[in-house]
Amino acid sequence: MxxxxxxxxxxxxxxxxxxxxxxxxxxxxxxxxxxxxxxxxxxxxxxxxxxxxxxxxxxxxxxxxxxxxxxxxxxxxxxxxxxxxxxxxxxxxxxxxxxxxxxxxxxxxxxxxxxxxxxxxxxxxxxxxxxxxxxxxxxxxxxxxxxxxxxxxxxxxxxxxxxxxxxxxxxxxxxxxxxxxxxxxxxxxxxxxxxCGLAPGWTMTSIIETQVAAIRAQVGDGRAICGLSGGVDSAVAAALVHKAIGGQLTCVFVDTGLMRQGEGEQVVETFRRHQGIELIHVRAGDRFFEKLAGVTDPEDKRKAIGELFIRVFEDAAGGLSDAKYLVQGTLYPDVIESGTKDAAKIKSHHNVGGLPDDMDFELVEPLRALFKDEVRKVGTELGLPDEIVWRQPFPGPGLGVRIIGEVTPEKVAMLQRADAIVREEVKSAGLEREIWQAFAVLPDIRSVGVMGDERTYGHPIIIRAVTSEDAMTADWARLPYELLETMSGRIINEVAGINRVAYDVTSKPPGTIEWE
CATH class of the missing domain: 3.40.50.880 (Class I glutamine amidotransferase (GATase) domain)
Structure with a gap:
């Protein structure tokens, strides 16, 4: 790299x-x-x-x-x-x-x-x-x-x-x-x-110019592929690299089956039709579920997802035999949290710690020195639409690290619907720009409930909403009780198998934003 x-x-x-x-x-x-x-x-x-x-x-x-x-x-x-x-x-x-x-x-x-x-x-x-x-x-x-x-x-x-x-x-x-x-x-x-005698010259324009020059110097006349996850980071990285090398970039969207509801279709629509970037859409959900069968340890899940992600890339690159460069949306907080000689490892980030040792690509990471708010500004400067630039952060391993315990298609479907309700209600309340992340977590427990005069033994959903500037620190969002009530009612009524909703009121530190 x-x-x-x-x-x-x-x-x-x-x-x-x-x-x-x-x-x-x-x-x-x-x-x-x-x-x-x-x-x-x-x-x-x-x-x-x-x-x-x-x-x-x-x-x-x-x-x-x-x-x-x-x-x-x-x-x-x-x-x-x-x-x-x-x-x-x-x-x-x-x-x-x-x-x-x-x-x-x-x-x-x-x-x-x-x-x-x-x-x-x-x-x-x-x-x-x-x-x-x-x-x-x-x-x-x-x-x-x-x-x-x-x-x-x-x-x-x-x-x-x-x-x-x-x-x-x-x-x-x-x-x-x-x-x-x-x-x-x-x-x-x-x-x-x-x-220090410094001038205020480090701007979004200068960042773009510096990285465009660096990308061109690194890639030369070679071919690069970029893994689009649907999140802000990979989208901005793709746009920045596309600005630098144009048609030498091919984006690969690996649909892991672990995306948020409806995001797979939106990624394809945005980048293939509106951004004019060559896009290969790989539907690999079955492979990921097979790889995750029986896996419960958070680090093992992250590494399994990261390694298979690269393997899918290698398969997709079969028709791009000259593709030697892999573009990733790694950010500065990812690097710090994944552990360096001066920072203890908090968790392995998908973009950093989950890569196999025998990876066949050289990494291109144009956002590696930036915080999230800087990435959003770069995305806006590059002309990306607000629905991409202001999309809430989403972990590389997707819902795989928001399901505690083993990941199955049934659990993913359940969590996708609950998560969609959380985000829909935050948007309806006009809090999208105030909340750093709002999502649902499916823990590996069940609890007793009563629904329709019958005893139930269903899953709880935990709502997690935080405010932050860069994800290095975060505070739990003081959502209105009425909003929480609406979320809870909809989730219990609309998502089969859920009979209880809880709200996480932990800041970072001591917790992390994600549960795994």
């Missing part, structure tokens, strides 16, 4: 844990500056190889006073690259560069009033001298690094922000990346534009 071409002048976000790094990276990108997340274990030489224009040290759950607390190679401070520390990252800067981080016994959590005492770089003249910020720390920076000036304080944190313009070192104890810090994005942009 060829690594995706990355824009020059990146800002590296050093990950010290939790979800802070992902959110910071998104905020940097919202300032139209390219960012990447890197582990704190990278050496100074490895960081220098990436030629960063700025480095952001993220927050994290640890204390700098705890033995074994995460740190960075001290050589990073000698690279001459502007560094911004946020919360834990600011405390690390203070500890390593001659400041003081004290255990005062009084932390700050939630909304805090910040007083700006010196406007240098991070706090511009347009910002108020007294402003609310969001704090989440127990240790406190009581003295800034040697040579740095305190530029803001709170009643409990004497050095809530510090700056050393000559040494290119900046730190804030608060979290500028969260929405609860109203002027936080301005602080980040002052660092990016003024401290």
């Amino acid at each position: 060829t690594e995706p071409v990355r824009p020059a002048d990146p800002v590296l976000v050093v990950d010290f844990g939790a979800q802070y790094a992902q959110l910071i990276a998104r905020r940097v990108r919202e300032a139209h500056v390219y960012s990447e997340i890197v582990p704190h274990s990278l050496s100074a030489a490895e960081i220098a190889e990436r030629s960063p224009r700025g480095i952001v040290l993220s927050g994290g759950p640890a204390s700098v006073h705890v033995e074994g607390a995460p740190s960075i190679d001290p050589g990073v401070y000698e690279l001459g690259v502007p560094i911004l520390g946020i919360c834990y990252g600011a405390q690390l800067l203070a500890r390593d560069l001659g400041g003081e981080v004290a255990r005062t016994g009084r932390g700050e959590y939630g909304r805090t009033d910040l007083d700006v005492v010196d406007q240098q770089v991070l706090f511009g003249p347009a910002q108020p001298s007294h402003q609310p910020v969001w704090m989440s720390h127990f240790d406190t920076i009581t003295a800034p690094p040697a040579g740095a000036t305190v530029t803001a304080s709170t009643p409990d944190t004497p050095a809530a922000a510090f700056e050393d313009v000559d040494a290119k070192v900046y730190g804030v104890q608060f979290h500028p990346e969260v929405v609860h810090t109203p002027h936080g994005q301005e602080v980040l942009e002052h660092f990016l534009y003024d401290a």
Whole structure:
């Protein structure tokens, strides 16, 4: 696999844990500056190889006073690259560069009033001298690094922000990346534009231009095939590759039998008739059900589906003997969650962890560096219709990971109908754009019920609806009771075999969005 071409002048976000790094990276990108997340274990030489224009040290759950607390190679401070520390990252800067981080016994959590005492770089003249910020720390920076000036304080944190313009070192104890810090994005942009000297040039147009050039360089005059799943990611990947190499791309839609209700027909209609892309439609439901017979472990299901998916591709490519490239809609969160040397594996994503070792294709992954909202913007820029761009995310293994336990045609049919009802009612309520995902899950249990004065022993359906920006974190959606009541009534009345409906009120973390 060829690594995706990355824009020059990146800002590296050093990950010290939790979800802070992902959110910071998104905020940097919202300032139209390219960012990447890197582990704190990278050496100074490895960081220098990436030629960063700025480095952001993220927050994290640890204390700098705890033995074994995460740190960075001290050589990073000698690279001459502007560094911004946020919360834990600011405390690390203070500890390593001659400041003081004290255990005062009084932390700050939630909304805090910040007083700006010196406007240098991070706090511009347009910002108020007294402003609310969001704090989440127990240790406190009581003295800034040697040579740095305190530029803001709170009643409990004497050095809530510090700056050393000559040494290119900046730190804030608060979290500028969260929405609860109203002027936080301005602080980040002052660092990016003024401290790092960057321009806001990373746009959807530049992303498309960069990836089109990269695709052409990788594929040359070869032929590529793309697996269309019906989801946003594969659709945008296909459109982007088609823009780059035109007729050299053939899309293969593998109908696994695990799609949402009616989606197979919609995929064929959209891409074959309206987008003008060559499309091979493979109906392979029977093969997938045979492969999944008796399989109950979630990881085994994902890998079985992923491997068969590729095998079906290889079969479909029989008439395309010169097809050497496989296009996939792998996203940045997929890569992070599937586990790298700096991130523990949460689950194997179909686009990443389920590929067989003897795969015959070289991967083309033009979206590998993007978050979901960025992919939607690219899709719009490429002219894809809203019904494709704004389609709710759908896992590569499809309903196979929304059925707990063994996957059978009967269970799929039951879940398809229940899931369709959930999505229909969310759309009717006008909540489609507010909800990141809303779907049904079929667990591997049965419960007793009463229907028509008769005892039933049927399956429950679990409704899962979440709000999110990029799927890295998510909160359960506070759907109106009336909407939940309508969903429950319709599912029980219209889907045979279902006698109970439950609603999942778990956020991510600790849960994941999907059940498997």
